[in-house]
Amino acid sequence: DTEVTQTPKHLVMGMTNKKSLKCEQHMGHRAMYWYKQKAKKPPELMFVYSYEKLSINESVPSRFSPECPNSSLLNLHLHALQPEDSALYLCASSLDRGQLYSNQPQHFGDGTRLSIL
Amino acid sequence: AQSVAQPEDQVNVAEGNPLTVKCTYSVSGNPYLFWYVQYPNRGLQFLLKYITGDNLVKGSYGFEAEFNKSQTSFHLKKPSALVSDSALYFCAVRDMDQGGKLIFGQGTELSVKP
Numbered sequence: 269d270t271e272v273t274q275t276p277k278h279l280v281m282g283m284t285n286k287k288s289l290k291c292e293q294h295m296g297h298r299a300m301y302w303y304k305q306k307a308k309k310p311p312e313l314m315f316v317y318s319y320e321k322l323s324i325n326e327s328v329p330s331r332f333s334p335e336c337p338n339s340s341l342l343n344l345h346l347h348a349l350q351p352e353d354s355a356l357y358l359c360a361s362s363l364d365r366g367q368l369y370s371n372q373p374q375h376f377g378d379g380t381r382l383s384i385l
Numbered sequence: 386a387q388s389v390a391q392p393e394d395q396v397n398v399a400e401g402n403p404l405t406v407k408c409t410y411s412v413s414g415n416p417y418l419f420w421y422v423q424y425p426n427r428g429l430q431f432l433l434k435y436i437t438g439d440n441l442v443k444g445s446y447g448f449e450a451e452f453n454k455s456q457t458s459f460h461l462k463k464p465s466a467l468v469s470d471s472a473l474y475f476c477a478v479r480d481m482d483q484g485g486k487l488i489f490g491q492g493t494e495l496s497v498k499p
Contacts, residue, residue, distance in 0.1 A: 272428070274428075299485075308473065308492065308494065309491070309492065310475055310489035310490065310491060310492055311429065311489060313486055313487070316484065316486075323484065324484050324486070358428050358429070360428075360429075365484065365485040366485070369485075370415075370417045370479055370481055370485065371417050371434055371435075371436065371479075373419055373431040373434055374431070374487060375431065376421075376428035376429040376430070376431075377428050378426075378427050378428040379427075379428050
């Protein structure tokens with residue numbers, strides 16, 4: 269069992285729909301991450317939140333909108349997605365992202381498999 | 386910029402034999418190295434990390450990794466492979482010059498046959 273919980277596990281949506289992915293952790297971690305992963309490829313970083321503030325946006329298209337309502341929750345709002353956005357979306361968390369915590373691992377959820385029709 | 390390379394897309398091993406999954410790194414400063422495993426339809430699971438001073442690092446599920454500074458390698462090893470070890474393995478380095486981002490290798494698919 270993973271300590272990072274992602275819902276839903278699967279999502280099928282049309283290109284005009286609006287949906288949200290949810291991620292939750294209760295490990296007291298203060299850094300949270302969204303990744304996109306294509307089959308058999310490494311995860312690609314999308315966003316990083318640190319202490320509930322967006323600290324890294326890897327030039328992600330605006331049709332993806334992250335939100336961190338509190339230290340345990342991370343959302344990814346989706347709107348007007350394209351077929352190429354079909355992928356596994358992974359959430360991760362770590363204790364912190366500063367230099368003092370550089371050897372702390374990230375803990376991943378099992379992801380949401382997103383299919384865009 | 387920091388980087389890691391996994392030179393093998395796929396590794397095939399017979400059950401009971403030792404396995405090695407290779408990773409080489411290029412870093413400036415101290416290396417913050419990790420191994421993750423991804424089973425089908427699952428997220429990435431942390432296996433082990435390099436701790437400064439320990440050239441042999443032990444991790445989960447009987448895995449260990451050997452850090453070699455002169456060869457800039459951090460190979461993942463297991464003395465006796467299990468069929469259940471079949472999965473996708475990623476080596477990663479934390480790049481503190483890029484806000485602590487994890488930089489992943491391309492992944493190695495391990496197949497263990499009975």
